[in-house]
Amino acid sequence: MIVNHQEAIYYLESPKLVQYNNDSSIKLEGSIKNVNNSVFDVSIEKNNIVSSNKFDKKNKNYTNNEDLVDLKDSKKNKSKINKRERKNFNINQKDLLHDESINDDIVRVHKFSKKKNKNKQVIINEINFDKNTNLNKNDLNQKSISINNSLTIQELSDKLNFSEAEIITYLFLKGISVTRNQSIDVLTAKDIALHYKFNVLEEDNSIIESSNLNKFHLDQSNTNSSFVQRSPIIAVFGHVDHGKTTLLDSILNTKLVRKEVGGITQAISAYEMQWSYDSNSNKLVFLDTPGHEAFTDMRIRGAKVADIALLIIAADDGLKPQTIESIKLIQKYNLPCIVVINKIDKTNVNILKLKEVLSEYDILDREWGGQSIIIEVSALLGRNINQLLDNICILSQLQKLSADISSLAQGTILESYLDKQKGVVANILIQNGQLKLGDTIIVDKVIGRIKNIINPQNISINSSGPSSIVQVLAFSVMPKAGEIFYCVNKEKEIKNHLSSIENNKSSLNNDLRLINNKISGDYKRANNQLKLIIKTDTQGSLEAIVHAFSKIPQTKVSIHLIAANIGDISRNDVELALASESILVGFHVDLINDVKNLIKMYNIHVKTFSIIYDLIDYIENCMLDLIDFEYEPDIIGKATVQTVFSINKGVVAGCYVNIGKLQKMSNINVYRNNELLYTGVLNSLKRIKNDVNEVLADNECGVLCNDYNAWKPLDVIEAYQLQKKEKKL
Template identity: 50%
Template sequence: MIYTSFISYSISKFASLVLRDYFYLSDIYADNILELRSPKLINYTEIKSFNSSSGLPNINNVVNDTISPKQNKFEKKYKSSYSQDIVEIKKNKNKLSKKNRKTSNDALPGEIFIESQDELFNQDSLGLSLVKTNKLSKIKKKDKNKSGYFGNNQQVTNPLNTKNFVDQTDFVNNNNIVIDLPLSVQELSNKLNIPEAEIITYLFLQKGMSITINEVIDISTAKEVALSYNFNILKKEVTYQPNLVNNTYISDTSYVSRRAPIITVLGHVDHGKTTLLDSILKTNFVQKEYGGITQSISGYEIDYNYNSNVYKLVFLDTPGHKAFKSMRIRGAKVTDIALLVVAADDGLKPQTIEAIKYIIEMNLSYIVVINKIDKQEKNITRIKEDLANYKVISEDWGGDVIFIEISALTGQNIDFLLSKICLLSDTQDLFSNPNQLACGFILESYLNRQQGSVANILIQNGTLNLGDVIVSSNIYGKVKSIMDTDGNKLHSSSASSIVQILGFSVIPQAGKFFEVVQSEKEAKKYCLNHIDNDNYSLKLLNNRVNISTNSNVKQFKLIIKADTQGSLEAITNLFAQIPQTKVQIYVISANFNIISNTDIELALATGSSIITFNLNINAQMINLIKKNNIVCHNFNVIYDLLDYVKSCMLNLIEPEYDRNFIGRAIVQTVFNMNKGSVAGCIVNEGKLKKMCYIHVHRNNLLVYEGLLISLKRLKDDVEEVLSINECGLMCDYSFWEKLDVINAYELVQKSKSL
């Protein structure tokens, strides 16, 4: 039951009307209203019958709303007339309730207040909009973790207007974006602040691409989508930050001690980086490397006497081939001193410039080492001029960069270089706390069948002991073995040491940070806060879609086996740089360790080729491969592997030809024979050749094109007929007519390209 009350201001004019427990106030008493303190609007119903022109409300409607169960007999008696009234009342009631919700925000002072125990709202709720749609709430739930469809500072004036707002790019404050990698539709949606459905619709209608939200599109397609929404595509400017453990991370400075410097050797391939280390370490690593190039990141330690002090120097050798960019970045991030090696006879090359970029952006201390000064073709002045263009100016030219000219082959100036390294390390604050738990960087990782997961790590601070719980990214383990670069087993290892450890439950990701924690419970908690991004580049490679993907693009299916994670990373990154508009590389499986029976079965089931890198294949697997006619190749040099993959992709491309005009003939008569029709022609320009490509024109319309199968001069088969001679020719065409024009072309195969 609803109780409605109105309080009058004037006692002299007070009047009340009581009708079946309902109280109404006539509109003649609305002139003086008692001022209410802290009024609350519970609900508002607009009743037009309170106007003076309308008089009192229809009491019958109110009564009918509250009929007691005892009146059911009366209702049944007059069911025919009463039921219609009930239907009308219900309709009116529904309309009123809907109207109440729409107008509850805009109640006026002279309007009615209705008190109900079912709906109680506080005063603060008066300012809230009750207009909501289920569709908008779903969108908000879906994108609660996203930045939204609009820029961070952009406000939507009308949230209900969801029909056209996705098509407007003016809502995005910043229209400058960087697209430098293939990315999924969802990732592109987040980057552009445009709904995924909008992008999928655009690609389907404009490009004929039918894709899903999780499929990856290539860079060119993503840029086309961005440009269609008026975005500006910018070139990526990557800023690299060093990963050194700073002194601020040393918890107790009372126990700090000086640590050895980490020296990373950077430079272009074949500029003498490994030869330089051979000369320093008195070793012969160059002869042991396949192809004479470094294809992994390696660490070495030496003790050097300088000014009656023994300096421990830790060297990192990085590969110079373009495929190993990740390894070079890894080395640059952990280094204290960089050695930029430049060949005196070769000058600055792409990887030299790349190394300069890392050095400048990370603000590294460095020495420019000009190698191969024993060569006759050396041009040191040109090298200094080229380096000056990158703001690398030597001390003798007025700069502050140390330049040292050496010959790694003959050992010239090697001691001078080492002394400069010692002096430069003395100027740096290189400290560590041996009492802290160890932390550092994973340089490389791989799987050993006898030992399990192996990781080559660089300890940057603290001390690593046997039995320590070590954690990296989302994996952890207990250290079971520590081995130095000479193969000696250790019980512990201090800062600025490169060691090989066993103990991770699975193979850790190279390039990730590691640290030692107090317990396995803490390690598990650490892992929960980290996401596994392994094989992300492989997923991008396999799932990317381009405009031509919907056509019959051939796939080159591969199973890749590599020796280490760094090698596998370099191979997949190298494959991602190969154009794949005509043939797409599809990597069925990629992991490290030797070929197994599972790989053989997978290759048979998918029709894939197997390529291995720096691995030995046992005799049993070789026999299985031969027995099942599986294509399998082993490579020890990465550019040989790249050349092979490109060659296989080119073989899958259908040949294309250029047509060179060689002659023209006119049909004079037609002979019908059992084998087909023969066109008797006269060659009036150039020549006709057997197996040339011909176009037959009639009334300037092309009626046939194909190969000329047979060519005769008189009764003899000939290879060619020159101009102003008659001949007979035959091809897969029988509808010759007199005066048909035959244009002859020589097909020249185009060089295939990806």
């Protein structure tokens, strides 16, 4: 039997002859085993199968009128028989259809007859498909989701394709009250996704997008293009205080460490040098990334633009959290890597043990049969530095890095800040093409014209080529760090570019939103709030500070950022702090005299910092000041009631002190059969007939409480003092 359903043909798995009509006037042509030539019409009411003969009328050629009359008579007889047996007709569900691609509960059959079946719908709704049918790849993708940052209820609703009301109701039943515009943390969002049977992926592989310029795949088929070998970008990763900047000092013959405030790197820094290898002079571009936990975004930015990674590990300290984070970044972006074991000049270092630990992260030394390059150096003594630079040149040659110098410049914004005299300054990495004065540059929706190009030696130049890190003066507003820039020369290209831009929210915006509007599955919004206004020198610093704030526990006190901007502290900032009753905090910014006078006049709380550790500690201390002290009981003694008697002042319990001591005005719990009956204060304590302040163990005493008289023999008195607990966020 054939059932025609929207141009699809379904074949019976086990064909059966359901009804047989022994009318000699019906002539069946061909074999019933031939599916394409066998047509068997059965008229069934609702929930059964109908096959019309409309197309047979059109396509069949009748040889004479007698055949046509016989056919009509046979149909009438067949219809009568079917009407009588219609109610007894059952379809075996297992034998009817067998098609794994069908997942509809209702299959609608095409209406062949417009007149007779105009108001009828023939539905097959008794077909149950195997529940164990495997989903296809598209279905699996639709049920998988990745959640790596905070989301509003509205955004999560769009991502899961469930209504906002359903999600809000689910959270409300769990005791969490939210609105559609409030953000929830990652754990709560994942819990909701799991509740709706989604497969929550641990990592979002979409971070590495083909649109990013961290790895160029240039089309060299264009004969008009001029491709040349370009210099490698080498990103230096490692945990804080493992000697990254000291190593660069040894490579560059500089004294960068002395210039760093607090002895730590707090921004991406770029350096260039020339190194002679294989009779050729090779330009090497180094990116020094911060090692502090708060600067995660900067390390990701460095990994995206790098061609080679240097992983610095201190021989005396081993693998630390940011070392492991850097290893994951390097592996995620498939960066050729050289592991540099630093500080080998120190005593009591176990390099063999360190290599064994590295092997657990799939980093195996070539000497051990692996593919990783591991070089032992002493940055302080300059040992094996030449060997390191030679290996960098070899890796660069193997990659065959190239760029098109005839095209307009493309690259990445590494950092941006506001200079008092120059205005908006952007540190950029050119990854392809030539950047020239007067070029129109586009970053996201920010457009500018190149007015000045400044090289690392602080010299103004007219143009710069691939693998160059320069400062440009071009923008009226600060571009986002980490964004890709393009240079164009036609107005049409500008319009096309702007129309193709999606309004993606940066990680900074996500962190800001999470801090100011945080709802977690573990707690409701804290009642106490620390209101802050933050001013920093660069966008990267602001990202790191906001990211650090998002990591601070906020169950008891929440951080509310009134404003977070780049630039020096101004009169407007002071006035905003006064109006909002906020603390004004600056990082690497200055206070001019007029602002200092205004601060004194209004007695505004203003604090500036140059080291991120100190800033974070200060904020945490401010949050702790808003927390009330919590107390915990410190048991000082136990006693048992032996007798009870009344006096004018109340009921006295005659007790025997078993452990420790009873103390006047101490807190007590009264237990009877291990059940707590009373919690209060021991108001009066007597030894024989004398009032005393305390009674030690193995002594009898009289106990009186002003608001408790229900003493009974064998009651247990537990005396304790309340001790202040250490404040914790």
